[in-house]
Amino acid sequence: MPLLARFVTTPLVVDVRRGALQELAAVLADQRISTSGRVAIAVGPTYGPIVQKTFEHGLVQADWFTVDGGTINTAIKLVEQIRQQRYDAVVGIGGGTVLDVTKFAAARLGLPMVAVATNLAHDGIGSPISTLDNDAGRGSYGVPAPIAVIVDLDLIAKAPPRSVRSGVGEIVSNLSAIADWEAAHVAHGEELDGLAVSLARTAAQAVLNHPGGIADEAFVTTLAEGLVLSGISMVVAGTSRPSSGACHEISHAIDLIHPTRRVFHGEQVGLGAAFAWYLRGDLAAFHTTVDCLRRHRLPVRPADLGFDLEEFGQVVAYAPQTRPGRITVLEESALTPAGIADAVAGFDDHVRKRLESDEPEAVAHAPSDDGDPGRR
Template sequence: MPVLARFVTAPLVVDVRRGALKELAQVLADQRISTSGRVAIAVGPTYGPIVQNTFEHGLVDADWFTVDGGTINTAIRLVDQIKQQRYDAIVGIGGGTVLDVTKFAAARLGLPMVAVATSLAHDGIGSPISTLDNDAGRGSYGVPAPIAVVVDLDLIAQAPPRSVRSGIGEIVSNLSAIADWEAAHAAHGEEIDGLAVSLARTSAQAVANHPGGIADEVFLATLAEGLVLSGISMVVAGTSRPSSGACHEISHAIDLLHPERRAFHGEQVGLGAAFAWYLRGDEAAFATTVDCLYRHGLPVRPAELGFGLEEFGEVVAYAPQTRPGRITILEESALTPEGIAKAVADFDDQVSTRIS
């Protein structure tokens, strides 16, 4: 009997532990990513100088570049700077903005990219997507996933607590995204990938059901590993479907309609996931999501994102336009303006009752 299998692109290294950053040069050499240490390192303006001190006696042949902002123009500027020299790889050390810019630059230059996360705000750590601001607002760009992922828990512990909470909202929203994907498969025959679903669901459940909090090192490791697996699930699927459904449509609508009031991405998709579970009428999943968000200090009502109910209703109405062709509970519900207003008000009441 023939043995049939498929090849899945995955990072050569996933290193989640305390002190991992100090051994980056060894990781690059051991995995033959860069035996010479001749790499371009992109860092943010805030933590860049601090991180650079870590390599005072290592990676001496590396060149350092500062990423200031998460725009497409910033990424292209980084490309222009790096292409002046020859490098084995590009290393991004920072939060989501730095990693997204670095992934895009690496794709343009045809170089492998190493992601070193200093925060856990979203699943871009290991994903094949760069989210960058552009002239039209904000866009998602397909790129090769990182060849290696390093998460230093010492750095994560120093990150703003809000950024870590954002990662919780991001990963928990996977469960809602999967529900959208499965419903589109059942009702419309959309192709679904079981392995991608398993990776995205398992990582989300591990975080949602974990008893720890953001001050707990074991919880942080679980969150970091979950975000990496969530990124890999998108590589497996060849689409963002395992982690992006109605929850992300609502977040994209906020970004486009109210860019001046953008919250952390994970805060927006977490609330979007709770609203999506309300629309589905799944009381158990709704309760689980709201309880998890509330326990970790994430927004659970529109007002906590700075929106009145009427404003949030406008966001919900616009959300399907952000991903034309993608079927989620928002498209399937086909709510009228009056129906949206009623749903938003009822959702707010149910959340208030749940957390009171």
């Protein structure tokens, strides 16, 4: 008998609404993740004490651990701390840094992981990847995706607005990543997963075409759900391909060669996506992306990230080295140093003209006072 279906691992629960955090104990019990509430809960230093106070009369069997920093050493330290006792699961409550550390620790311990997001800076809330700083700069580690994802819109409303806007750049960059994947499929026969593409594209289009902004609960709900779907698309594909192409190579290059100047991940990949569309010569997609970034007050020019054109050209030149073997428009273009300089100058000029064609909203410039802008 032919196999007529495939099994895809997805979260048991995706709960996006106001007050969702209050249902954590019920989710753990009802889904048989932990009927006793004997879980290890990892939190960040900022919201950790506030969240812990919320559960002072509930989840009394839980132990709390503070995650301070997003390094591989921090993750290994958390592993050693949790290993001292027996737990049913590991819960991460925080931004991307906390969740990435917690996902890695849970994977090392062989325990299911529940993700509770306190901001929407990137699609790591539901993805099978942990991005952690290491001795070589920054690395991506494959891990099991969270068994449950909770997004409490009350917590998101308290997050720095810039961190929520960052999620817009992250999700919109999916369309550029998909274009890279489809081109590699056509030109080089790279396997393409249609279901993963559909999930990633649908999530991006929902955010791109939504008329609201981060002050609009309906928009924030769509953004949160889109980021979860983006993470699931990576589970389906077994690779980050549906959401990571030239846009992410540019971001990784910034992280590696300018670690002290990196800003929110979504800010970097959003601009990277705009540059990739320009490099492909797809001006319709380029204009759509720039308009979306501008509307949500995200960086649209290298100067918005704190780089002059020469520095951004160095980033573009280094970017293909961040993902050896991955084929994107950067690799296919095979630009010479002079070609990169021309492309960067042309990109910046086209963005400038697009911005001048209407009354643009102010974009976010780096650095900012919103706190550590690393991947959260």
